[in-house]
Amino acid sequence: AIEEEEARARAFLKILNEKTWTRNNKGTIAAWNYASNITDYNLKEQIRVSAEIAKEVKEDWKELTKFNYNTFIDYDLRRQFKKYSILGKAALPDDKYVKLEKIVSDMESAYATAKICSYHNKTDCSLSLEPEITKILTSSRDPEELKHVWVEWRKKTKTVKPLFIDYVKYSNEAARLNNFTSNTEYWLYDYESPTFVDEIEKLWRQLKPLYLQLHAYVRHKLRQRYGEVVSEKGPIPAHLLGNMWAQTWGHVADFTLPYPKVKGPNYSNLLAKQEYTPIKMFQEAERFFVSLNLTEMPPLFWKNSILEKPKDGRDLVCHASAWDFYDQKDFRIKQCTDVTFEDFITAHHEMGHIQYYLQYKSQPVAYREGANDGFHEAVGDVMALSVATSKHLKKIGLIDSEPANKDQNDINELYQMGLDKIAFLPFAYLMDLWRWQVFDGKITPEEYNCKWWDYRYNIQGIEPPVDRSELDFDPASKYHIVADVPYLRYFISYVIQFQFHRAACEIAGEYDPNDLTKPLHKCDIYQNTKAGNAIGKMLQMGSSRPWREAMEALTGQQNMDASGLLEYFRPLYKWLETENQKNNVYIGWKICEKKCT
Numbered sequence: 001a002i003e004e005e006e007a008r009a010r011a012f013l014k015i016l017n018e019k020t021w022t023r024n025n026k027g028t029i030a031a032w033n034y035a036s037n038i039t040d041y042n043l044k045e046q047i048r049v050s051a052e053i054a055k056e057v058k059e060d061w062k063e064l065t066k067f068n069y070n071t072f073i074d075y076d077l078r079r080q081f082k083k084y085s086i087l088g089k090a091a092l093p094d095d096k097y098v099k100l101e102k103i104v105s106d107m108e109s110a111y112a113t114a115k116i117c118s119y120h121n122k123t124d125c126s127l128s129l130e131p132e133i134t135k136i137l138t139s140s141r142d143p144e145e146l147k148h149v150w151v152e153w154r155k156k157t158k159t160v161k162p163l164f165i166d167y168v169k170y171s172n173e174a175a176r177l178n179n180f181t182s183n184t185e186y187w188l189y190d191y192e193s194p195t196f197v198d199e200i201e202k203l204w205r206q207l208k209p210l211y212l213q214l215h216a217y218v219r220h221k222l223r224q225r226y227g228e229v230v231s232e233k234g235p236i237p238a239h240l241l242g243n244m245w246a247q248t249w250g251h252v253a254d255f256t257l258p259y260p261k262v263k264g265p266n267y268s269n270l271l272a273k274q275e276y277t278p279i280k281m282f283q284e285a286e287r288f289f290v291s292l293n294l295t296e297m298p299p300l301f302w303k304n305s306i307l308e309k310p311k312d313g314r315d316l317v318c319h320a321s322a323w324d325f326y327d328q329k330d331f332r333i334k335q336c337t338d339v340t341f342e343d344f345i346t347a348h349h350e351m352g353h354i355q356y357y358l359q360y361k362s363q364p365v366a367y368r369e370g371a372n373d374g375f376h377e378a379v380g381d382v383m384a385l386s387v388a389t390s391k392h393l394k395k396i397g398l399i400d401s402e403p404a405n406k407d408q409n410d411i412n413e414l415y416q417m418g419l420d421k422i423a424f425l426p427f428a429y430l431m432d433l434w435r436w437q438v439f440d441g442k443i444t445p446e447e448y449n450c451k452w453w454d455y456r457y458n459i460q461g462i463e464p465p466v467d468r469s470e471l472d473f474d475p476a477s478k479y480h481i482v483a484d485v486p487y488l489r490y491f492i493s494y495v496i497q498f499q500f501h502r503a504a505c506e507i508a509g510e511y512d513p514n515d516l517t518k519p520l521h522k523c524d525i526y527q528n529t530k531a532g533n534a535i536g537k538m539l540q541m542g543s544s545r546p547w548r549e550a551m552e553a554l555t556g557q558q559n560m561d562a563s564g565l566l567e568y569f570r571p572l573y574k575w576l577e578t579e580n581q582k583n584n585v586y587i588g589w590k591i592c593e594k595k596c597t
């Protein structure tokens, strides 16, 4: 009878849970050893362990699928079985599994070890993405030097194209073995919502007008600074926006600010002046979480994390990441942290992942993940929305007084935040729009690059600094493309983090929609344990319930909703519309001559 089968299933699941966290721990250790020290030995070891685990997982899967779990009455039992029933890449035959693992590791190490020559000193070819190239992109105001690093980085990273073609093939093969039509369907499966892509498209439609206003203003200001290299009505040249991928534009703030006369201090300089070190940045981040009655970092975090780029000359993956070792004790961050405000904010982002791991660590293994992957990306950013306010920075003594001219400074602060949060939306959206079409075969290898630039033109309104062709492979210039990391999670995060922020700020009494003295963008939930407890309750759920129920636990609503972000940026939106009208600025962009052939 079903009761008897469910009893057997519970016993089976108990054992599977134990085996799974132990396997995950072993696999994560091997993956950490490779990512933090790229050597042939560590690569072989990582692949050996991963293949061994895949074999064992497949054995257990054969047993698991003998159960009639879709008929189980117990929701929780049914849900856990359903999660374990998706085998993922382990569905591949052993040899193809190893091939796919090696392909992704090789693409990731090509990216992690890529170096370019300096613009000013052609014999110095030691520049890595972090910190050297990043520093140039954020601080150089020489269009020729910016063009040099933009082009040279892509010359180095495009070499993985043949590997990427095979990556697509094997990923699709694995997806089909899981009864998905392609890797696209596999990537979207966990959102448990057939209308999910439509919901995302609708959010972008609601947010695009705000983006168009910001884009028009920034192009106008860049044109004032750089002249004809920035067209009046065309896309913005991608190399002038302070970021290798033009995904966030915060580093052009200092010469495009709405009210330059009341420009505040450079926070990065203040961090350096106050002798912050990477460790102190993470300790400060921890203090914020603990102030909300959330959990402190466990001893092994401080013992095992890599919080600065090692100076021993080793190759490692510098792209910031947070790791759960599934033993409920070992949680780590690996980040090549510089003492900059951007990295201080990223420290909160990464610690948000660790906090989520800590909050759901007592859940069954199958539920130790975000309600959906966008939630995982949002946790730290919610904290950072409070931390980045001048009100908070005064509380922690980074600045000694809040800026004088309130209204003008408010617009400046909103603009600074908008250069990161609003500018990011079309980039995050197009990253998987392109990959979904690649996995579905609608974009073929012969057109990878020009279809990429079609999206970059049409959705983001940017253009390359030099002509592109199919001999280039610009998507590979971005970590997530070569490392097989989906990106829709960040678009989701940048929308829902403002819903979470609004809910937490209302609980904290820091935001009141009817009280103009408490606008959302001035909210700081620091030390508010009521807000912290509400956030913690949502995080403890992990993926034990569908994400809409987790969303409802904190915000009282079940849908993703652009109104949080639009409420936060409302004052900036009005200011931009007025300013653009005053300057008679063209809104949008004419698709100028195709730069990809």
Ligand SMILES: C=C(C[SeH])C(=O)N1CCC[C@H]1C(=O)O
Pocket (backbone or CB within 6 Å): 247, 319, 320, 321, 346, 349, 490
């Ligand atoms: C910091 C991380 C590790 Se999850 C990251 O990849 N992020 C954080 C924001 C967007 C995205 C990126 O850098 O592209």
Ligand SMILES: [Zn+2]
Pocket (backbone or CB within 6 Å): 349, 350, 353, 376, 377
């Ligand atoms: Zn993240």
